[in-house]
Amino acid sequence: MVRTTPDEVLTGGTVLTMDSKTPFATAIALAGGRILAVGTDAEIKALAGAGTKHTQLHGRHIMPGLIESHTHALWGACRDLFDVYTGYSASLTELLQATGKRAANLPAGSTVHGGPWRHEMRSEMGQCPRILLDKISREHPIVLFDTSQHVAWANTFAIKQAGLGGIPDDIKGGVIERSEDGSASGIFAESAIEGLKALTVHTEAQMAEAAREFTRYFNGLGFTAFKEPMAFEPELRAYHAADQRGEMTLHAAAHIVKAGVSAERVSYDELERLRKSYRSENLRTDFAKLFVDGVAPSFTASFSEPYLASAGYDVAGHMPDATLLISPEEHAEMMIELDRRGFTVKMHAVGDNAISKGLDAIAAARRTNGMSGLRHEIAHASFIADADVARFRALDAIAELSPKLWAPNAATPSQIKVLGAQRLEKIYRLKDLHAAKAEMTYASDWPASAPDANPWTGLAGMLTRRDVTGQFAGTVAPSQAISLAEALPLFTTNGARSLKMETETGSLTAGKWADFITLPKPLSEMTPEEIGACTPLQTRWKGRVVYEG
8 A cells, every 4th residue: 555644754954866857855755664755845744644753854965875886794894893903004013013912812723814914015024924924923823914805914824724835736816925945925815815714704693793783884874775796605694694683774785706716616506596595675686796807916907918017027928818717708608697597797807808808798698698687797897998988888787986996095006016107097987987878886895995985985086086084195097087966876876776776775766765864964065075074964774764973
């Protein structure tokens, strides 16, 4: 039965709906957790009945709740709750001191893990970095990840426990930095870190606590929906359990990993089992994940042009496809089958060659299956070649932009070191993609390469291509800045479409869930610095107040 009398009316404010038919209003009516109507104060007050609650906004501003399209929510919360974490700007000494303190408080044999370390610290670690961690403890496995989370630094105990002791064999899709005698120096990248990651698993109780923590954190930032980009069964189980307990006050989608950084592939039968087993009211599981390449600081992102020789790269031996984690042939086959089965695919692709190969795979699926309506995503989409900018719209593909490195940050020096300042002038081509009418979504990739999940600094960075907090000087590709009107869909309507929830959320439209935030004033009246420091006064999800500042 359609509700015609509102449970609550909110009047006396300003409302940005993100609905092109009625972009602005002053009031909104809610019924059964959904939006009944938006309009003028007089129009909305006229709908009220005897039992309707009246809320006066006193000039405050309402806009749709924000949508985060790529965040490792459980992982980030576990980092903050349980791991060694010194921040992205800490010195190596500070990181080592924190690691030592954690080891001193854990029983022998317990893993000490966390980070992050930055690649400009590498020279401080010495020729055999494991020795530096051995000095902290030989009784605890120690695993510290870099800012990208694609590279690990381990002590001898951890190396042995991961099966990488002695002179380890090369690992397909991985990098093992070696000492002169062929033994592992302590630095591992991509698929070579899988054994080390297995030492850092959190308990189900910790995952449950992490689910409560990220929900609190996200609602406080103004998020009402998010996408988990790398789900294995433990993550699916934790998200599903949190939703069943009624503790996850967010819409969510989980991209189930089909092909990760290792050579292993999840079978289609297993993918279907996971999709069916963990789908729930607020958790969507018709999504899959493929890794196409790695990250630039470890030379594992796939670029058509070589990295800089000055960074220690073998320019003469450069082969763009050598760092692909999936062959183009297998990639096309996977995309065709996943598309046929109804999975929306997110592909990790940083370098221009990897991005091009991802688009090629989508094109193969379109040729074989037709335009399925599934809007596959290139995750990160950091360095897009000129020829590929227009292909996103042509293929109905999404450029999912993450992490929020489009403004100067702790990782900028390492990117310049391996790629050069000139190549960074074409990083995160928001302006070019917008001009080509490509659909984009916002994402932080927290906690990978992002110290926080704050969307407001991400938005301000898109508008200015600088760090509005003032911590990092300069700009990153300033010609690629976009306007507020151009940026807001990435956080709202486009995000909802990537969730396959465009009829349910993303705009303040009658019939959709009442997912919105209250701000002191419209973003259009704020400076970039004010936007970067923005904090919602209130967040509503399905009409419920889930955060109040």
